[in-house]
Amino acid sequence: MQKKAAFTTTVPVEVILASGYIPLDLNNIFVSAENPSAFVEKAEFSGFAGSSCAWIKGLYSVLASPEFNKDFGVFIAVTEGDCSNAKVLEQIVAMETGIRTFIFNFPYLREIDKMRSEIERFAEFMGTDYKTCAKVWEDLKNLRKKLKIIDETSYLYPGSVTGEENHLFLVSSSDFCGDPAEYEKKADDFIKELEHRKHFADPSRKKIAYLGVPPIVPIHSFLESRHATVIFNEIQREFAMLGESESIEEQYINYTYPYSAAFRFEKAIAEIEKRRPDGIIHYVQSFCHRQLEDIILRQLLKNHGLNIPLLTLEFDKPANKIDARVATRIEAFLETI
Template sequence: MKKIGITTTVPIEILISAGYRVIDLNNIFIMSRKYSDYIEFAEKDGFPRSSCAFKKGVYGAAIANDFLEIIGVTEGDCSNSKALEEVFRMKGIKVYPFAYPSTHKLSDLKHSIDKFMNYFNVNMNQVEVVRKKLNNVRTLVKKIDELTYIDNKATALENHIYQVSCSDFNGNFIKFEKELEQKISEIESRKPIEKKLRLAYIGTPPMTLNIYEFVENFDARFVYNEVQREFAFPRGKMHSNIYEQYYDYTYPYNIEFRIEEIKKQIKERKIDGIINYTQSFCYRQIEHIIIKEALDIPILNVEGDKLNALDARTKLRIEAFLDMLIDMR
């Protein structure tokens, strides 16, 4: 089976219909023991030190793992994506474009998805068959989310991993479905986790995965992973076709659309405070101004760069934030 790399969540249903094994390059980068080597490799090839570590890591992962085909998201992703795609083309990698239209009009998105289907010579019927299968898998991931914030049995890290994995279903959605069924059974047998503070994690999925364990050292836990949850399309089964499903996907569109869903989840999950994670040199750092103004709840902005673990300063800031939330209670 041919493999194809993605740099962010795209309509994977189309790629699977076309016979591809889809791999999220972000997941390769973050989970690899060689993650720092991927960054260093990109910098040796000329990537500026003052550029996003994610983009450098994705580049390194793609080259080191011999990807010959990649999906490039030309609209609705990082502002550096276009330049990255140009470098991939220079390296001889075939890049297929896909866009989430900034207009956020259903008609414009339909046009973009239709073009994407044409690139891979698949039709709507084929895509919808795959979409229904994937949404059955996504329903299991939604169950893990519920086991996190309703039953309080799944950990925040488990919540993160299984939701973020829905970008590519770990390259094999059938195997991933079986893994999920086993994991749910194991989680359901646990006793509830008792913590006083209920936190939301919003923004870019973290390079510093130990943020979850660190927070749980205190009387607190994350019960909402915003972007990761969107990767898992929790509302997917509500929609009648692929156009509606990707129109309702909040991540690639304007910040106001994201905030609407965040507000709903703050209320439903009884959130006490928010940690907003951004990467250094990312335009989403500026969006924190809007987020802080729009949400009537304490928010701490945490910035990551090249490290895959929290530094001492960030740990102190998080600890102080949690102490403040406890005092407010």
């Protein structure tokens, strides 16, 4: 049976595919589960603090569940460039489950040679080599171009692609739902459907730029129900690697998520200037260091002379609907834009 390579956040998926493993982004399993709160509770029962991030608890519970981990051949934790919690998570998982683990580090200084070395180190661990990974990277170019069409349609024809549809296509590209060929067919079918949908675009919808990590609650569908559409999914778009690059290592050096908030937001602001949303929602996760980045975002928007209304929303635990208090805040925000 083909084994899975499970990971905590986006890693060079080309390496996993080149090695013959099935890529599996643990975040997608956790957040799309029927009852993600049960994963959080399970982790707390195992000793995780109530005041630690729900995502890390969700990932731990997926990794610790025999229902999921029975076919995990390797667990990849990203420490440099993502979350310090992942350092300890890797140790707990190795100790409790015996799954083979690997730590991937995005080079701290965005140096292309160091990125190449890290990809080579990862490839060697996975039993493949750089050349095979580069071939997979070439093969994925077409699929990434199709994801770009979906993403661009979301702002060129507002409402033809819902914010949630775009979010799901982009966020799932960290592992292509385990099968890039199937995923590409799904993208092809969707692009065909968009040819019809474009005629029904609705420019009267309020256009929202969504910045921050993917949400743990259904913000996108809530906005749709209030006649607003997300036309820019910042981090999800980063996961999909839609920019052009000359090599696999360049692609990952241009990926903003592991790097400084200023680097990340400058790229996001360039998209905001192009897509011209009516408002910005900045999602932050409770107990996450990225909350502080809100200060940098607000300053950079000011430096660029962008006076677009901005609402920062903080969420703690997963839920299948937006609670009344937050719903009122979002509705009030939408009335102001």
